[in-house]
Amino acid sequence: MQPPEKPWSLSSEDILQKLEAGQNDGLDPEQVEQRRRRFGSNAMGETRKKSSFSILIEQVKNFIALLLASASIAALAFGQWLEGISIAVALAINVVIGFVTELRAIRSMEALNQLGKVKARVRRGGQIQEIPSEELVIGDIVPLDAGDVVPADVRLLESSALSLNEATLTGESNVVTKSIEPIDQDSDLHDRTNMAFKGTAVTNGSGFGVITGVGRNTEVGKIATMTEEAEEEVTPLERRLNQLGKRLLWLTLAVALAVGLSGIIRGQELLLMIETAVALAVAAIPEGLPVVATVALGRGMWRMAKRNALVNKLAAVETLGATTLICTDKTGTLTQNKMRASELALSLSEKESVEVVEIKNGDNGEAWFEKRENQKVGADQLPVENAIRVGVLCSNAELGETEEEDIGEPLEVALVRLGKKVGRQRQELLENYPEQREVAFNTDTKMMATFHQNDGKMSVMVKGAPEKIIQSCSRVLVGENEEELDSDLKDTWSSQNDELASRGLRVLGLARKSAQNQDEDPYADLTLVGLVGLYDPPREEVRPALDACTKAGINTIVVTGDNAKTAMAVSKELGLASGNEGEVVSSKELKEVARMNEEEKKKLLDARVFARVTPKNKLDLVGVFQDQGQIVAMTGDGVNDAPALKQANIGIAMGIGGTQVAKEASDMILRDNAFASIVAAVEHGRVIFQNIRTFVIYLLSGNLAEITIVGAVLLAGGRLPILPLQILYLNMLCDVFPALALGMSGVDEDMMKKPPRNPKEPILTRLHWGYIIGFGLMIAAIDIVALSLARGVYGFTYQEGVTVAFLTLGFGRLWHTFNMRRARARVFTNRVVRNPMVWGGIGICVLLLLLAVYFRPLGRILELSVPSPLGWTLILAGSLLVLVVGQIVLGVIAAVKKK
Numbered sequence: 001m002q003p004p005e006k007p008w009s010l011s012s013e014d015i016l017q018k019l020e021a022g023q024n025d026g027l028d029p030e031q032v033e034q035r036r037r038r039f040g041s042n043a044m045g046e047t048r049k050k051s052s053f054s055i056l057i058e059q060v061k062n063f064i065a066l067l068l069a070s071a072s073i074a075a076l077a078f079g080q081w082l083e084g085i086s087i088a089v090a091l092a093i094n095v096v097i098g099f100v101t102e103l104r105a106i107r108s109m110e111a112l113n114q115l116g117k118v119k120a121r122v123r124r125g126g127q128i129q130e131i132p133s134e135e136l137v138i139g140d141i142v143p144l145d146a147g148d149v150v151p152a153d154v155r156l157l158e159s160s161a162l163s164l165n166e167a168t169l170t171g172e173s174n175v176v177t178k179s180i181e182p183i184d185q186d187s188d189l190h191d192r193t194n195m196a197f198k199g200t201a202v203t204n205g206s207g208f209g210v211i212t213g214v215g216r217n218t219e220v221g222k223i224a225t226m227t228e229e230a231e232e233e234v235t236p237l238e239r240r241l242n243q244l245g246k247r248l249l250w251l252t253l254a255v256a257l258a259v260g261l262s263g264i265i266r267g268q269e270l271l272l273m274i275e276t277a278v279a280l281a282v283a284a285i286p287e288g289l290p291v292v293a294t295v296a297l298g299r300g301m302w303r304m305a306k307r308n309a310l311v312n313k314l315a316a317v318e319t320l321g322a323t324t325l326i327c328t329d330k331t332g333t334l335t336q337n338k339m340r341a342s343e344l345a346l347s348l349s350e351k352e353s354v355e356v357v358e359i360k361n362g363d364n365g366e367a368w369f370e371k372r373e374n375q376k377v378g379a380d381q382l383p384v385e386n387a388i389r390v391g392v393l394c395s396n397a398e399l400g401e402t403e404e405e406d407i408g409e410p411l412e413v414a415l416v417r418l419g420k421k422v423g424r425q426r427q428e429l430l431e432n433y434p435e436q437r438e439v440a441f442n443t444d445t446k447m448m449a450t451f452h453q454n455d456g457k458m459s460v461m462v463k464g465a466p467e468k469i470i471q472s473c474s475r476v477l478v479g480e481n482e483e484e485l486d487s488d489l490k491d492t493w494s495s496q497n498d499e500l501a502s503r504g505l506r507v508l509g510l511a512r513k514s515a516q517n518q519d520e521d522p523y524a525d526l527t528l529v530g531l532v533g534l535y536d537p538p539r540e541e542v543r544p545a546l547d548a549c550t551k552a553g554i555n556t557i558v559v560t561g562d563n564a565k566t567a568m569a570v571s572k573e574l575g576l577a578s579g580n581e582g583e584v585v586s587s588k589e590l591k592e593v594a595r596m597n598e599e600e601k602k603k604l605l606d607a608r609v610f611a612r613v614t615p616k617n618k619l620d621l622v623g624v625f626q627d628q629g630q631i632v633a634m635t636g637d638g639v640n641d642a643p644a645l646k647q648a649n650i651g652i653a654m655g656i657g658g659t660q661v662a663k664e665a666s667d668m669i670l671r672d673n674a675f676a677s678i679v680a681a682v683e684h685g686r687v688i689f690q691n692i693r694t695f696v697i698y699l700l701s702g703n704l705a706e707i708t709i710v711g712a713v714l715l716a717g718g719r720l721p722i723l724p725l726q727i728l729y730l731n732m733l734c735d736v737f738p739a740l741a742l743g744m745s746g747v748d749e750d751m752m753k754k755p756p757r758n759p760k761e762p763i764l765t766r767l768h769w770g771y772i773i774g775f776g777l778m779i780a781a782i783d784i785v786a787l788s789l790a791r792g793v794y795g796f797t798y799q800e801g802v803t804v805a806f807l808t809l810g811f812g813r814l815w816h817t818f819n820m821r822r823a824r825a826r827v828f829t830n831r832v833v834r835n836p837m838v839w840g841g842i843g844i845c846v847l848l849l850l851l852a853v854y855f856r857p858l859g860r861i862l863e864l865s866v867p868s869p870l871g872w873t874l875i876l877a878g879s880l881l882v883l884v885v886g887q888i889v890l891g892v893i894a895a896v897k898k899k
Helices: 012-018 029-039 052-061 063-077 081-114 219-226 236-265 270-284 289-306 314-320 382-393 410-421 426-432 466-472 487-502 542-551 564-573 598-604 615-627 639-647 660-665 675-715 724-734 737-742 766-793 798-820 836-854 856-862 869-898
Strands: 119-124 127-132 141-145 153-165 175-177 201-213 309-311 325-328 340-346 355-361 367-371 435-439 447-454 457-464 473-478 481-484 506-515 526-535 555-559 584-586 609-611 632-636 650-654 668-670
Touching: 012 153, 012 201, 052 081, 141 153, 236 270, 236 675, 289 309, 289 314, 289 675, 309 675, 314 650, 314 675, 325 615, 325 675, 340 382, 340 410, 340 487, 382 410, 382 426, 382 457, 382 473, 382 506, 382 526, 410 426, 410 506, 410 526, 447 466, 457 466, 466 473, 466 487, 466 506, 466 526, 473 487, 487 506, 487 526, 487 564, 542 555, 542 675, 555 564, 555 615, 564 584, 564 609, 598 615, 615 632, 615 639, 632 639, 632 675, 639 650, 639 660, 650 660, 668 675, 675 724, 675 737, 675 766, 675 798, 724 737, 724 798, 724 836, 724 856, 737 798, 737 836, 766 798, 766 869, 798 836, 798 869, 836 856
Parallel strands: 325 555, 325 632, 473 526, 555 609, 584 609, 632 650, 650 668
Antiparallel strands: 119 127, 119 141, 141 201, 153 175, 153 201, 309 668, 340 355, 340 526, 355 367, 435 447, 447 457, 457 506, 473 481, 506 526
16 A cells, blocks of 8 residues: 555545545554554654754763863873873763753653643544544544644545635635545645645534645655754743853953963963863853753743643743733633523513522532522423523533533533433433534624424524624513514613623523524524523632732733623622723724724723633734733633734643644643633743842852952962862862752742843843852952961961862852842742752762862862861851851842832
8 A cells, every 4th residue: 555646636435445444444453553664653753852862962062071171182191191081080070960961851841742742533443532643644534623733634535614724834824615526636735625734723614534644744744854954942041041151151261361371471380271271261151051041941841830831832931930911711710610500581471571580509409490589480480491491402511420520611511400400301301302403603603503303393492692692583482472572672681681791690692493494594583582690600719819910010801702791790809800991891892903093002901801802802902912012921722812822922722621723822731721820830930030040140150259269369479279170170069069959949939029020131130240240259259368368377288278268169159059049038038048959959069078178089189188177167267258248248238129
C-alpha cells in the first residue's frame, strides 16, 4: 500500500481502496503498527528535541569556556602544571554544572510541553477512541467537529455543513466550506475543498475522513521541512539578559586587561597576571545567569501548573507579572458553573399576569413549587408541566448517578435534573416524544430547537435567550389555553426577564409549537411557555482573589455573553461593580468601536461589565484597551474566541469545556476554569521576574567586589590579594548554589500589594545598579580592611593574609545572600530567609569553604593555609560586617521610601 500523491482527485471509494481502509471499522492494531513503521509517526517536533550531547557541546562553545581553556593552555605552556590542570578541572566542573542544570531545565520544559499534547479521536476496530495525535497513521478514520484542530491531512468522506479556517496554512482568514466530491488533480491548495489540513481549525459542522498524510508529509509539515531549523524563541526577558551579558563582557574584559597590564608594569609575573586577568573576567561575568534564568522560569511554570494554570509559551511568564487588566468570563470562572433551576415565570391563570413560582428542593432529591405567597403549585398544572417538558426535551444533557458524572451543558443539566426531581425523567419523556430533528444553538439566533413525534403530531420545543424567544412568539400559554401575545404583553414579559436577571439569575426562555413536518422553520410563530431562572453561585475563592487584584493595581472587568442585568448582579455580589448605569456596556454599543474617538474609547475603561458580547466584540475590546496602554489578559473557550486570545497580551483558554482551537491560540490554559488560578499565575509571574532580578543583583555585586579587591590592591602597588584559582573556586560556589536558591524564592508578603511592573522596564533600573555598585564596593572595602589588618597590623605572612582575604570574601558573599531581601520586607521573615534552598545552598558552600582550608591537598592547590584563631576572628568579623552593614543600608532605604 502506497498513499496516493493527489488524494483530492480520487473519489471516496477509490481513496479508501488505495489506502486499504475501512470507513466503518477503521484500522486494526496490526495495520496501525505496520503503517507507523513504514510511514512514520504523526509528530513534527522530534527534530527540535535537544540531545544530551548537543547540550554538552554548548557548554564548551561559550566565550567563558574558551577563556578558561586558553588560561589552562597558557599555564601548561609556561610549565605551570598544577595551575594548568587546576584551571582545566575548574573548566570541567563549570561545564558539568552548566550541563546538568541546563539538561534538567530543558527536559523539564519538554516534559511540561507533554501536558499540552493534542488529543485526537479516531475510529479503530469499529470503536471511536481518543489517542495522542502523534499516534495517528495513514489510513486512520477520524471524525471532525466544530472546535477541533485537524490532527493530520485528511481526505473528507462525509461533510455536514463542515467549514474550516485555514489561515494557519494559507494565510487567508476566510472560512472554507468543505465538500466530498473529487477535485481536479492540478488544483491549488486553496481550492482543495475535499481536504482538511493538519493544524487548521474546524469552525462549524461535522464530518469525518481518512488520513492521507502525517507528520512531515502533511502540507504544513512540508513547509516546516523547507524552512531551515529556526532558532528557539528568545523571549524579551532572555533578550534583555543577553544584552546585559554582552555589555558586561566588554566592560569586564577592559577591566581585566587594565588590571593585568598594571600588574605587568609593576613587575608581577607575566603568566600570573594573564591568569589573574582571565580569572577576573570569569569572576565578573555571570556566566550562569541564563541557566539560572531558565531554571527559575521552568520551576515557576511548574508551580503555575500545580495551581491549574498551564503556561504554553515561555514569554507569557514574563508578561504575566506586568498584567494590568483581566477580562474575565462570568460563568464557570467567577461562578461555580453548577446551575440550579430556582424560579419559573408563568401565566398560570391570567393573560396579563406573570407569576413567579419558586422551586423548592428537599433533602431527598425531590422538588416542589410555591408562589411567593407560599401557595403550592402542582407540577401537573399545564404551564408548569409544559415548562418542564420543554426544558427536559430541548436538551442534550444526560444525568449520571452523581452530579460529577452528569454529561452536558450545566444549563441543560439543571433543567433535566429539575425534571427528574418532579418525576419527569428524560428517557421516559423521549419514549413518549421521540426526537426527530435537532436545530443546534448558534450565536446568531441564540436559540435551540428539537422536533418530536407524539400521537402522530409533530411538536417543536424551543429554548434560548429570553429576548429572542419573546420576540419570536405570537402566542402565550395561559393556564390551559393559548392567548395572543401582543406588544404590550411582550413588554410585560421582558420586564419580568429583567427582574429575574437583576437578581443574578441566568434566564432562559421556553417556547413550543406544533408543526406539519420537521422541515418547518423552528423559530416562527411560537407559543411562549415561560421563563426559567437558574442560579449559579459564585466561587468562594473569587472574592479574595478580586481583592488581591485590586491591591495589586490590576483592573478586572467581566466580558460575558450573559444578559447585562445578570452579569451586573453577579458583579455587584462579588464587589466588582457598584451598579451604576455607566458601569455596564452592551454589545450594541460596541458595534461601532472602529468609529469611536479617543474620548469615547477612554470611557470604556470606566466600564465594569460588558454584556452580550460577541467574539468580534472581544477582539475589538482587546485592541481598545491595548491602545490605551493596558497589558490585557483575556479569557475564552470557543473557536471564535481564538482571534481575541491571540491578540491579547495573555490569552487564557478554559481547560474545562474549552475548544482545542482556543487552547492552541492561548498563552495559558486554566485546568479548573477558576479566576483565582489567573491571579495565582499573575503572582507567580511577578515572583519569577523578581527572583531573576534578585540573583542578577547578587551575582553582579559579588563579582564587582572581586574585581575591586584585586584591582585596588594591584593599583596601590600590593601583591595579589586573591589568587586566580581562588577566584575561580569562589566563583563556582557563590555563582551557583546561592544564586540558584535565590532564583527559587517564594512570594514576598507585599508582592501583590504593588502596581504592575512596566513591561518595558529593564531588568536593572538605576536603583538596582546603585545596589550593585554600593554592595560591591562595601564588600570589597571590608575585605581589603581585613587583609590590611592581617598583614599590616598583626604581621600575617602573605599566604595567611591571602587566606583571610579569600575566606572573608567567601563568607561575606554567603551572608550577602540575606541582603537580597526587598528594603521594606521584614528582616527575619522575608522570602529569602523563608527559602529552605537558600539555607541549603549556604550550608553546602560553608562546607566547601572549610574543605578548601582543612583538606590539605585542596588547600595546597589553592595556596591556602589553615587560619589561626586570630585569623578566624578577622574572617568572621569581616564577613558578618557585610551582613550588618547591608541590613543597615536596607533599613535606611526603607525609611527614605516611607517618607
